[in-house]
Amino acid sequence: MSRNDASELAQQLALRMADHLRRSGIAIGAHLAEQQFADELKVSRTPVRRALAVLAEMGVVVQEPNRGYFLRKLPPASVRPALVDGAGLAEERYLQIADDRLAGKLEEHVTETALMRRYGMPRRELQRVLHRMEKEGWIERKPGHGWMFVQMPDSLEAHAQSYRFRMLFEPASLLEPGFRLVKSELERVRRDQQMLLDGGLMRLSRARLFELGSDFHNTVIGFSNNRFMIDAIHRVNAMRRLLEYRAKFDRERITDQCREHLHLLELLEQGSRQEAAEFLRRHLDVVRERKTGMDKDKAVSTPRSTVTAQL
Amino acid sequence: MSRNDASELAQQLALRMADHLRRSGIAIGAHLAEQQFADELKVSRTPVRRALAVLAEMGVVVQEPNRGYFLRKLPPASVRPALVDGAGLAEERYLQIADDRLAGKLEEHVTETALMRRYGMPRRELQRVLHRMEKEGWIERKPGHGWMFVQMPDSLEAHAQSYRFRMLFEPASLLEPGFRLVKSELERVRRDQQMLLDGGLMRLSRARLFELGSDFHNTVIGFSNNRFMIDAIHRVNAMRRLLEYRAKFDRERITDQCREHLHLLELLEQGSRQEAAEFLRRHLDVVRERKTGMDKDKAVSTPRSTVTAQL
DNA sequence: TATTGCATTTTGTGTGTTCAAGATACACAA
DNA sequence: TTGTGTATCTTGAACACACAAAATGCAATA
Numbered sequence: 001m002s003r004n005d006a007s008e009l010a011q012q013l014a015l016r017m018a019d020h021l022r023r024s025g026i027a028i029g030a031h032l033a034e035q036q037f038a039d040e041l042k043v044s045r046t047p048v049r050r051a052l053a054v055l056a057e058m059g060v061v062v063q064e065p066n067r068g069y070f071l072r073k074l075p076p077a078s079v080r081p082a083l084v085d086g087a088g089l090a091e092e093r094y095l096q097i098a099d100d101r102l103a104g105k106l107e108e109h110v111t112e113t114a115l116m117r118r119y120g121m122p123r124r125e126l127q128r129v130l131h132r133m134e135k136e137g138w139i140e141r142k143p144g145h146g147w148m149f150v151q152m153p154d155s156l157e158a159h160a161q162s163y164r165f166r167m168l169f170e171p172a173s174l175l176e177p178g179f180r181l182v183k184s185e186l187e188r189v190r191r192d193q194q195m196l197l198d199g200g201l202m203r204l205s206r207a208r209l210f211e212l213g214s215d216f217h218n219t220v221i222g223f224s225n226n227r228f229m230i231d232a233i234h235r236v237n238a239m240r241r242l243l244e245y246r247a248k249f250d251r252e253r254i255t256d257q258c259r260e261h262l263h264l265l266e267l268l269e270q271g272s273r274q275e276a277a278e279f280l281r282r283h284l285d286v287v288r289e290r291k292t293g294m295d296k297d298k299a300v301s302t303p304r305s306t307v308t309a310q311l
Numbered sequence: 312m313s314r315n316d317a318s319e320l321a322q323q324l325a326l327r328m329a330d331h332l333r334r335s336g337i338a339i340g341a342h343l344a345e346q347q348f349a350d351e352l353k354v355s356r357t358p359v360r361r362a363l364a365v366l367a368e369m370g371v372v373v374q375e376p377n378r379g380y381f382l383r384k385l386p387p388a389s390v391r392p393a394l395v396d397g398a399g400l401a402e403e404r405y406l407q408i409a410d411d412r413l414a415g416k417l418e419e420h421v422t423e424t425a426l427m428r429r430y431g432m433p434r435r436e437l438q439r440v441l442h443r444m445e446k447e448g449w450i451e452r453k454p455g456h457g458w459m460f461v462q463m464p465d466s467l468e469a470h471a472q473s474y475r476f477r478m479l480f481e482p483a484s485l486l487e488p489g490f491r492l493v494k495s496e497l498e499r500v501r502r503d504q505q506m507l508l509d510g511g512l513m514r515l516s517r518a519r520l521f522e523l524g525s526d527f528h529n530t531v532i533g534f535s536n537n538r539f540m541i542d543a544i545h546r547v548n549a550m551r552r553l554l555e556y557r558a559k560f561d562r563e564r565i566t567d568q569c570r571e572h573l574h575l576l577e578l579l580e581q582g583s584r585q586e587a588a589e590f591l592r593r594h595l596d597v598v599r600e601r602k603t604g605m606d607k608d609k610a611v612s613t614p615r616s617t618v619t620a621q622l
Numbered sequence: 623t624a625t626t627g628c629a630t631t632t633t634g635t636g637t638g639t640t641c642a643a644g645a646t647a648c649a650c651a652a
Numbered sequence: 653t654t655g656t657g658t659a660t661c662t663t664g665a666a667c668a669c670a671c672a673a674a675a676t677g678c679a680a681t682a
Contacts, residue, residue, distance in 0.1 A: 007642080007643060007644085009454060009455060009643085009644080010643095012454070013454070031655095033654090033655065033656095034655075034656075035654095035655070035656095041454060042453045042454060042455075042459060043453065043454050043455040043644075043645090044455060044644055044645045044646070045644095045645085045646090045656090046643075046644050046645065046646090047454075047455055047643080047644065047645095049656095049657095050643090065651095065656090065657095066650085066651050066652070066655095066656060066657075067651085067652070067655085067656075068655070068656060068657095111632085111633070111634090111675090112633075112634070113632080113633065113634080122666080122667095123634090123666095124665065124666070131442050131445075134442070134446060135442075135445060135446050137538075137542050142353045142354065143320060143323070143324070143352060143353060143354050143358075144320060144353075144354040144355060144358055144633095144673090144674050144675080145632085145633055145634065145673090145674050145675065146633085146634095146674095146675090148353060150538075152538065153489075153536075153538065157489075158538070161487075161489075161537045161538060161539055161540075162539055164483075164487070164537065165480065165537065165539040165540055165543070168479045168480050168483050169476065169479050169480060172475075172479050176472075176475070178464075178468075178472075225464075226472045226475065226476065227448075227461075227463065227464070227469065227472060228472055228473055228476040228543075228546070228547060228550075229472075229476055231448045231546060232476070232539075232543055232546075235539070235542060235543075235546075236539060239539075318672080318673060318674085320673085320674080321673095342625095344624090344625070344626095345625075345626075346624090346625075346626095354674075354675090355674055355675045355676070356626090356674095356675085356676090357673075357674050357675065357676090358673080358674065358675095360626095360627090361673090376626095376627095377625090377626060377627075377680080377681055377682065378625085378626075378681090378682065379625070379626060379627095422645090422662085422663070422664090423663075423664070424662080424663065424664075433635095433636070433637090434636095434664085435635065435636070455643090455644050455645080455663095456643090456644055456645065456662085456663055456664070457644095457645090457663085457664095
């Protein structure tokens, strides 16, 4: 997997840049300006430059003295960009901890050092993982020492809850007064979904499929320009990712989903937002029912108490 | 302001315990078991013990040798417990940074050390503040060095957005299948609201009024047992706190709100959830309109683009 | 038996230093 | 004039140690 002397950040950037190149239909031979990437990726030119060196070694780009880098060929689909949530080496541990917790192998109350020992990772790295989990809302710092996992209903009920929540605000987001469709982003997700239908569905990894699905919803809700709804969809997706990590899933059924996604984009493009909203609501309802096999107004099971200590 | 030789945590706990004693209608002379507080506050007995020592010095409790602490009198209302979000010394800096940012005194891109210098706080403390802001969704780590404030619409539009969001899920939360009313909590917020009507409204600080309002909604939505909705209301409240920090506000109008809150509790107690949901929707709509002076489907202003870099 | 009082263990923060690498400034080439 | 190449400055993570205080275990007491 190419040289290892580039920094971790540079490696990540290389993957993201590769993904960008592949998805944005840029022409072979085009000049790739360093500063432009730097601005888009919110970093300085230094790591961009290193990332380009990595891509050069892969043969994706070529460097010409004093003229910079040029695209030589589109990067192979094998490069795995962490699309939804930036991640690198810690990602594996993150999933491992999540998995252990969901499988009941970790107590509700844990201390940092115990986790350090158990997963053999340095404090700083662990803390980053914990902060991310905290941000995603499934672990909390205790006032004194240690951390505490948030009480979660079982996977099925959690799914049901998330879809009931999504059915409330996702359709409504299309009707927000600030709604503005961004053509380039719409085209990007349209290409993604089309690619899935054209066989990508069978070819891509499960994680990748999930990411593309999340990205679709993130992008569409993003058009609403309502910060609260945008936050909400990101949060739901982060949680869903963990839940779906173990759930069964059915490649065939995703075909329908892609078709529906494409149809939704069409409705939006025609400006039929009202209709699109209604369609999205039904779309979510169908997915919800398939995943939980449940009536909308029935609880899946008696939920454990999730009341936060209020004292 | 009592001695200062207790740890910061103990100080915080003392405030929270005082608040708990005042609000939970406990009898004078009652025995206060250390372990019970420790469990509720999610800490060990050690800091609880120190907190009790602080309260003893205030004359709120008395210690009897080998028998423990006993309540002597209810703590004065002057003790300010950070009810909504635990905080201590860092709280001040947190608000200061928020204020500076909203006032445009801080650039969009900032580095940790620049902030350390500017606000004269140690790295660790600053990082905790930054992580909290990140959790609340208004700042993000850049991939390389530094942090980046999230683009926010102006205060008025943000308010409008938040209320449109709340009108979607708050009423719906009352209709969740997992909805379970917790009597003791309902009584607690009822007492709070009643206390406000009985003059507390004019007596209490602005921050305190805000906290009691937030707590009301948090508690009611909490009955839904839907984790996503509970997260959402916490998030909205965190953001609203910052926005309202500078906005004008009208003590008189809160009287109506309290009455409506009490009415909502009655409806819930009668089990009229459907009716309660509809009432809550109207309640939010009224508050929304008063705060933004806007029609529901109109944008307050052309919102700035808040599209997150997707590359 | 439950709870306090106290001693002991463990945890996580603060401090200072070092260093890889990200940010930045500037000269030079196209 | 724009963008690359390169040197320099700055940042923030890693490491090690000391210490305050939080967690824990146990004897004493109501």
